[in-house]
Amino acid sequence: MRVSSLLPVSLILILLLPVVIAENKQVELSIETSIADYDIGITNAAMAPDGSSVLIVGNEGYSHLISAKNPGDRSLDVELNSARDNNLNDVAWHPRGEAALIAGDFGTALRYEKVDHSVTIVNGTGAILGRDMSAVAWRSAGDYAYFGSDDGSLWRFSEGTGFLNLGNDGDSKVTGISCHLNYDLCVVSTISSGLGVIGPTHNITWISGTKTNTWIDVDCPDAQLNECVAFASGLRMTSIQLNTVDHTKSSVGNMVEYRTLEGDFIAASRGYSSSSIIYLAPSGTVRYDPLNDVAKVQISSSQMAEWDSVVAGRQISYVWENDFNSGFMLTSNGNIISFEPYQIEIENTMLTTIILAAVTVSVPGVIIGLIYMNSPFLQRKYKQLMKRKSK
Structure with a gap:
C-alpha cells in the first residue's frame, strides 16, 4: 500500500524535474566570434538607441562599431579612427542616436558622428586637460551631457559652452553616471564619495549615509519609476528614490546584499524591457527587475566555466539584449558570446x-x-x- x-x-517529481533545471539555467551560450585575433583591451561599449549598432571603446584609443543584431558578421564592422593613444573608458549615445560622446584618459573627450563615422575632439577640452575621464552620460533632453573623472570632479558639457565644473565635487573616482529617461535628473556613483543626484540646474547633491560602500555603477532602467538603482562591491544593491520636485531631497532605499551569488559586482548595463544587467567577476550576469524588485541569475560563473574555462577567465566589458534573455556578451579580449533562452527538449x-x-x-x-x-x-x-x- x-x-x-x-x-x-x-x-510527479520526475515530471517536474526539468522545470527546476530550467529555473537554474536561464540561457544557452555559444561563441559567436572574436573581433580580432589579439587582446584588444576593450573597456566599455554602448548600444545605439535604435538597437542597430554597438559602439566599442578600449585601451590606446581603440574605437570600433559593430552590428548589434549580427555582431559576428565582420563585413558589417566599421573601424573608427580616434587619432588618440589614450585609453578610452566610457561611451554614451545622444538620445536621438545620431552621435555619441566618448570619455578617456588625460582629458580625452570625443564625439562620434553616425552620418560619416567620424571621431573628433569636442569643444572646450582644455578645461579638463590632464584629468582621466571615467564616465559620461546624456540627460534625457539631450541638451547637456555629464562627464565624471577619476579625481571625483563632475562636469557638464554642451557643444556651445564646452565644459563647466559642477562644483561640490567628490574626492574619489566616478564609476558611473545614469540619467532618468523622463526627467532631467542624473545619478552618480563613486568609489568612496557616495551617491549623488544632479538636478535640472546642474547642481549635485550627495545623498547622506552612502559613503560607507564602494559603489561600482548605477542605472536608471525604468522610465515609469521615479527611481534608479546603485550597485556596490560586496554584492550589494540599493534603490535611489528620486524627488522629481526637489532633487536635494532624494534618498536611498534599504540595502540588499545577495550573499548566495558567486563573485562580485563589477559593472552594469541596460537590459531588455526596463531591466538592468549586472556583471559579475570572475564571469557572470544577474538581471535586476526594478518594477518587481527582483534580482535573478542570468548566467552563473560556474555555467561560464563549464562552457569555456578560457573565456570565463576574461572580464565582461559589455552585455546587450535584443530580446528577453537573447543577446550578446563582449569580453575585454574582444570575444563575442551569444546567449539564447534555455530550451528543454523532451525526447x-x-x-x-x-x-x-x-x-x-x-x-x-x-x-x-x-x-x-x-x-x-x-x-x-x-x-x-x-x-x-x-x-
Whole structure:
C-alpha cells in the first residue's frame, strides 16, 4: 500500500524535474566570434538607441562599431579612427542616436558622428586637460551631457559652452553616471564619495549615509519609476528614490546584499524591457527587475566555466539584449558570446509516454482518494452503495 501511494508522487517529481533545471539555467551560450585575433583591451561599449549598432571603446584609443543584431558578421564592422593613444573608458549615445560622446584618459573627450563615422575632439577640452575621464552620460533632453573623472570632479558639457565644473565635487573616482529617461535628473556613483543626484540646474547633491560602500555603477532602467538603482562591491544593491520636485531631497532605499551569488559586482548595463544587467567577476550576469524588485541569475560563473574555462577567465566589458534573455556578451579580449533562452527538449521515447500516461491517470486518482479519505459523507455514501450491491 505504501509503495502504491508513493508511485504517483515519484512520477510527479520526475515530471517536474526539468522545470527546476530550467529555473537554474536561464540561457544557452555559444561563441559567436572574436573581433580580432589579439587582446584588444576593450573597456566599455554602448548600444545605439535604435538597437542597430554597438559602439566599442578600449585601451590606446581603440574605437570600433559593430552590428548589434549580427555582431559576428565582420563585413558589417566599421573601424573608427580616434587619432588618440589614450585609453578610452566610457561611451554614451545622444538620445536621438545620431552621435555619441566618448570619455578617456588625460582629458580625452570625443564625439562620434553616425552620418560619416567620424571621431573628433569636442569643444572646450582644455578645461579638463590632464584629468582621466571615467564616465559620461546624456540627460534625457539631450541638451547637456555629464562627464565624471577619476579625481571625483563632475562636469557638464554642451557643444556651445564646452565644459563647466559642477562644483561640490567628490574626492574619489566616478564609476558611473545614469540619467532618468523622463526627467532631467542624473545619478552618480563613486568609489568612496557616495551617491549623488544632479538636478535640472546642474547642481549635485550627495545623498547622506552612502559613503560607507564602494559603489561600482548605477542605472536608471525604468522610465515609469521615479527611481534608479546603485550597485556596490560586496554584492550589494540599493534603490535611489528620486524627488522629481526637489532633487536635494532624494534618498536611498534599504540595502540588499545577495550573499548566495558567486563573485562580485563589477559593472552594469541596460537590459531588455526596463531591466538592468549586472556583471559579475570572475564571469557572470544577474538581471535586476526594478518594477518587481527582483534580482535573478542570468548566467552563473560556474555555467561560464563549464562552457569555456578560457573565456570565463576574461572580464565582461559589455552585455546587450535584443530580446528577453537573447543577446550578446563582449569580453575585454574582444570575444563575442551569444546567449539564447534555455530550451528543454523532451525526447519522445516509450518511457516518456508511459510516465506521462501514468501521471495522467494517477494524479486525478490521488486527488479523489484524498477527498474521499477526508469526507465522512462520501465514505457513508460509498458504504450504502456497496450494501445495495451485495443484496
